Every structure is written in structure tokens, then in C-alpha cells.
Amino acid sequence: SARWCTSNVASTPRPCANWHRPCVPCPVNAGKRAVPAGINKRNAHALDTLRRIVQEVNNAPDIQSALDLMAKRVRDAMGTEVCSIYLRNNSEERYFLMASEGLKREAIGRVSLGLSEGLVGQVGLREEPINLEDAFAHPKFHYLAETGEDPFHAFLGVPVMHHGDVLGILVVQQRDARRFDQSEEAFLVTISAQLSAVIAHAHASGALFE
Numbered sequence: 001s002a003r004w005c006t007s008n009v010a011s012t013p014r015p016c017a018n019w020h021r022p023c024v025p026c027p028v029n030a031g032k033r034a035v036p037a038g039i040n041k042r043n044a045h046a047l048d049t050l051r052r053i054v055q056e057v058n059n060a061p062d063i064q065s066a067l068d069l070m071a072k073r074v075r076d077a078m079g080t081e082v083c084s085i086y087l088r089n090n091s092e093e094r095y096f097l098m099a100s101e102g103l104k105r106e107a108i109g110r111v112s113l114g115l116s117e118g119l120v121g122q123v124g125l126r127e128e129p130i131n132l133e134d135a136f137a138h139p140k141f142h143y144l145a146e147t148g149e150d151p152f153h154a155f156l157g158v159p160v161m162h163h164g165d166v167l168g169i170l171v172v173q174q175r176d177a178r179r180f181d182q183s184e185e186a187f188l189v190t191i192s193a194q195l196s197a198v199i200a201h202a203h204a205s206g207a208l209f210e
Helices: 027-034 041-058 063-078 118-126 182-204
Strands: 082-089 094-101 112-114 130-132 154-162 165-174
Touching: 041 063, 041 182, 063 082, 063 094, 063 165, 063 182, 094 118, 094 165, 112 118, 118 130, 118 154, 118 165, 154 182, 165 182
Parallel strands: none
Antiparallel strands: 082 094, 082 165, 094 112, 130 154, 154 165
């Protein structure tokens, strides 16, 4: 049976037996029931993809596995070349790169940005998505040589929010200079909402930044 509640009404996440199985409303499942008969195939496919990602992440054995899986599945689903997850460490007041598909593996867990530094910091400060055709041209762009992000121009970052607090930033990047379309942005925002409950529960259980 599904480990996610199927209520359409948002509520406070309630801790379950394991960090990775928070009992929260799943808009993906709720959306499935509310889909009009005439919905196009692209939207239906997106809902199926979201549901599969949520289920896989929910079954991950620990928080790092969940983050790694999320980065891989989102990159594959969106057809981008990079998907990265930066998590906020409040004690150090920085965003740490905690998972990535497409950036250098050795940068994970080592590279970090200040809370107002770079595009990641700007997403956190604004608490809203930033969608750029060419990230390098933005005045707030901060180059991180350790990550190997040199070839990637297109940038879409969304905040991972929980009860009004920014827990992290979810980012996708691509070589081609282009703006991500509205459906891609909506997909990433929905994924970030699912990820927020997982991260919040990991914080509460002491599984992050101990």
C-alpha cells in the first residue's frame, strides 16, 4: 500500500517510523484523481513520472540515497544534463551541494555557497524560481570551478520550502542557452514540494548536518 496520504487537503507532515516515510498529502496522487477527461497526454505522463519518483524516493534506505535518487530521476525525467540538490546548513549559514547528477562527484558534500551567494543564494533569498537562458550573464552568477559546471548555460533553480523556511535549492542545468518552459518549471516546483517533507523529517530525526 502507498506510504503517502492521498488527502487533497494540505496538512502538517506527521512523522512515521522511518525518516523517509513521512505521512504527507501527495499532490501527485491527488492530481491523478482530479485530472479532467480531456487532459493531454503530456500532462498525464508528467503526473505518472512524478508519482514514480515520489514512490522511489519514499522507499530509499536513507537520506543520502533519497537525494541521489531524486537528482538522477529528475535529470532523466526532464532530459537535462545536470540536476543538483543544495541543502541549507543553518549553523554554518551556507548551502552545501549534497547530491548531483552531471556535476563532478568529488564536489558533493564539499562545495558550498553563502546564503546570498551565487544564483543558488538568490533563489533562497527570493523564495521563488529563477529561470535563466544564460546563467553566466547574470550579475549574481558565482563560478564554482570544483563542480565542472563550465559548459552549462541554461539554469532553473527552485526553493525547497517547508512551513515558510528554505531548506534547500533544487537546480537543473543544460548546455544549450534557453529558458525552461512553464511545464518544466511547474514539474520542478512540484518535485521540490515533495522533497521538502523528506528533508524536514531528516532534519527532525538528526540525519542531516549532525
